Amino acid sequence: MIYDCDDVLLILFIYCECDDMAGYKYIKSIKVSKNVVVPGSASGCNCKGSCVDPRNCACARLNGSDFPYVHRDGGRLIEPKAVVFECGPNCGCGSGCVNRTSQKGLRYRLEVFRTPKKGWAVRSWDYIPSGALVCEYIGILKKTDDVDSNPENNYIFDIDCLQTMKGIGRRERRVGEVAMPSLLDKDDDDKDSGPEFCIDAGSTGNVARFINHSCQPNLFVQCVLSVHHDITQARVILFAADNIPPLKELTYDYGYELDSVMGPDGKVKKLACYCGAPDCRQRLF
Numbered sequence: 001m002i003y004d005c006d007d008v009l010l011i012l013f014i015y016c017e018c019d020d021m022a023g024y025k026y027i028k029s030i031k032v033s034k035n036v037v038v039p040g041s042a043s044g045c046n047c048k049g050s051c052v053d054p055r056n057c058a059c060a061r062l063n064g065s066d067f068p069y070v071h072r073d074g075g076r077l078i079e080p081k082a083v084v085f086e087c088g089p090n091c092g093c094g095s096g097c098v099n100r101t102s103q104k105g106l107r108y109r110l111e112v113f114r115t116p117k118k119g120w121a122v123r124s125w126d127y128i129p130s131g132a133l134v135c136e137y138i139g140i141l142k143k144t145d146d147v148d149s150n151p152e153n154n155y156i157f158d159i160d161c162l163q164t165m166k167g168i169g170r171r172e173r174r175v176g177e178v179a180m181p182s183l184l185d186k187d188d189d190d191k192d193s194g195p196e197f198c199i200d201a202g203s204t205g206n207v208a209r210f211i212n213h214s215c216q217p218n219l220f221v222q223c224v225l226s227v228h229h230d231i232t233q234a235r236v237i238l239f240a241a242d243n244i245p246p247l248k249e250l251t252y253d254y255g256y257e258l259d260s261v262m263g264p265d266g267k268v269k270k271l272a273c274y275c276g277a278p279d280c281r282q283r284l285f
């Protein structure tokens with residue numbers, strides 16, 4: 001299976017909702033469960049054409065007064081951030097703006113291949129430079145409570161951006177100030193309740209669902225807000241952490257705490273890790 005630029009899941013993020021026969025709403029290519037309320041679009045910047053001057057761009061200010069991306073290779077993330085604020089539907093800039101890097105689709109030819117011990121996996125036919133966008137984790141946006149009943153679904157990504165920003169969980173907290181502190185105000189009472197929303201790629205998804213875990217990964221997870229500014233429903237984008245040569249397996253850290261996953265019988269579930277890294281933790285969870 002090869003995914004290339006023709007298979008791009010176009011993520012234009014024009015805020016548009018509609019229902020299909022199965023009762024899902026859509027924000028363009030993102031399917032949304034009917035019982036999920038998607039926040040309204042944020043007000044944008046007044047730039048024209050492309051955002052170039054961070055002093056005059058409201059979106060740049062949200063990123064700490066600079067753009068998170070540089071122009072090389074169609075947009076490269078300068079460094080991992082707690083959250084990236086991209087330009088959205090109410091911004092004056094156009095689709096070529098560098099601050100819409102995650103909205104431009106796949107740039108590398110990604111292949112799904114079979115591994116001896118980990119099932120399917122993903123690699124690129126092209127060289128991927130450090131900081132380049134690899135793909136978005138696409139699926140159905142659901143309430144996490146609604147998927148707990150299906151413990152055999154291996155394709156659920158909990159949107160743990162808020163927890164990571166608060167230093168809860170195993171994913172590494174990003175240094176640097178969050179330019180919009182109100183993001184962190186959300187559900188302080190629910191500190192232990194975990195992510196409210198997840199992306200379920202069990203029945204619908206893209207190539208990201210086949211990317212395996214590694215204890216020494218070459219991709220990292222970046223939370224991105226482009227349409228609205230609700231961190232609990234942030235988009236989840238995978239970027240290259242290193243220069244990645246062609247045909248090297250692409251991996252990210254799933255971020256599980258050991259002993260954090262329970263089976264239907266209420267007992268701790270364990271899964272052996274076969275990432276092969278010298279400092280492998282030996283278990284995914």
Ligand SMILES: C[S@@+](CC[C@H](N)C(=O)[O-])C[C@H]1O[C@@H](n2cnc3c(N)ncnc32)[C@H](O)[C@@H]1O
Pocket residue numbers: 117118119120121154155156209210211212213214272273274275284
């Ligand atoms: C999101 S899926 C990744 C694609 C999966 N390999 C497949 O064949 O569809 C996650 C599942 O892949 C397997 N997996 C991912 N990384 C692994 C690793 N490092 N070691 C062992 N199994 C892994 C586990 O079964 C995990 O629940």
